[in-house]
Amino acid sequence: MRTNTLLTLARALIDEKVIIMSERVTPRRRGSYGIDAPLAPVFMAAMTGVELVMAIISGRWQRFVPVTFMLAVLGLYLHHTLRGKFVVWARLIDELRLRGDERILDLGCGRGAVLLMAAQRLTTGRAVGVDLWRNFDQSGNSLEATRRNATAEGVADRVELHTGDMTALPFEDNAFDVVVSSSAVHNISGRAGREKAISEAVRVLRPGGRLMIADIRATRQHAAQLVELGMSAVARRRLGWQPWWVVTATKPENRN
Numbered sequence: 001m002r003t004n005t006l007l008t009l010a011r012a013l014i015d016e017k018v019i020i021m022s023e024r025v026t027p028r029r030r031g032s033y034g035i036d037a038p039l040a041p042v043f044m045a046a047m048t049g050v051e052l053v054m055a056i057i058s059g060r061w062q063r064f065v066p067v068t069f070m071l072a073v074l075g076l077y078l079h080h081t082l083r084g085k086f087v088v089w090a091r092l093i094d095e096l097r098l099r100g101d102e103r104i105l106d107l108g109c110g111r112g113a114v115l116l117m118a119a120q121r122l123t124t125g126r127a128v129g130v131d132l133w134r135n136f137d138q139s140g141n142s143l144e145a146t147r148r149n150a151t152a153e154g155v156a157d158r159v160e161l162h163t164g165d166m167t168a169l170p171f172e173d174n175a176f177d178v179v180v181s182s183s184a185v186h187n188i189s190g191r192a193g194r195e196k197a198i199s200e201a202v203r204v205l206r207p208g209g210r211l212m213i214a215d216i217r218a219t220r221q222h223a224a225q226l227v228e229l230g231m232s233a234v235a236r237r238r239l240g241w242q243p244w245w246v247v248t249a250t251k252p253e254n255r256n
């Protein structure tokens with residue numbers, strides 16, 4: 001790895017450490033949010049175990065280098081899904097400067113990590129979550145689990161949950177002030193499906209409404225598509241040291 005890359009990584013890690021230590025940005029979570037793509041860490045742990053046994057049998061210290069690396073990757077993955085994404089989203093929701101009366105839609109809300117944090121910023125507004133509740137994408141995923149979390153976080157009165165596909169949203173045009181999504185669009189297989197999800201997000205957003213999508217891949221394509229769809233202020237940036245980007249955009253006032 002080049003020195004520049006190492007320096008960038010170190011700076012980003014320090015940034016995140018400062019954010020975690022400041023703690024003010026992350027309200028304490030009372031719900032239970034599961035693990036994203038639960039088979040991924042199981043696979044990583046199994047591979048690490050195999051490598052560890054091989055290293056012990058070989059008796060060569062060099063064999064412990066990949067074991068250490070794999071343990072670090074596993075640790076970072078678990079940190080991201082159990083803690084990091086909450087820290088990052090607390091900051092992203094701050095950026096939205098919500099008034100409290102908005103209708104917010106979370107595409108692929110899962111057990112409500114982002115949906116319920118957004119709901120906590122609302123007074124008269126509504127946080128609406130739509131999902132297919134796939135356990136493959138998040139452990140223990142179900143509408144009931146998300147409802148229980150809404151109660152645990154004290155926002156059940158402001159939360160609506162719908163079973164639906166984000167490529168064919170069960171909502172009218174211009175129905176939301178804000179549309180968010182976290183690590184969900186990449187779960188749609190095929191570029192055409194992901195493009196459908198992005199155009200659906202734009203369709204249900206009211207003129208002047210804002211879009212914020214964080215994901216691990218295809219975000220460059222989302223940004224290009226949003227420009228093609230006539231969205232304004234389209235921007236894409238990396239989130240900390242993690243392989244994660246956020247795309248933001250606004251629907252022009254004169255667009256339906």
Ligand SMILES: C[S@@+](CC[C@H](N)C(=O)[O-])C[C@H]1O[C@@H](n2cnc3c(N)ncnc32)[C@H](O)[C@@H]1O
Nearest residue numbers: 108109110113131132133134165166182184187
């Ligand atoms: C990795 S989970 C992330 C959940 C949540 N956004 C979070 O950050 O905790 C991805 C979610 O997308 C949902 N999902 C996948 N494909 C979907 C689709 N076509 N329509 C609606 N939800 C979908 C899954 O059921 C899962 O809840």
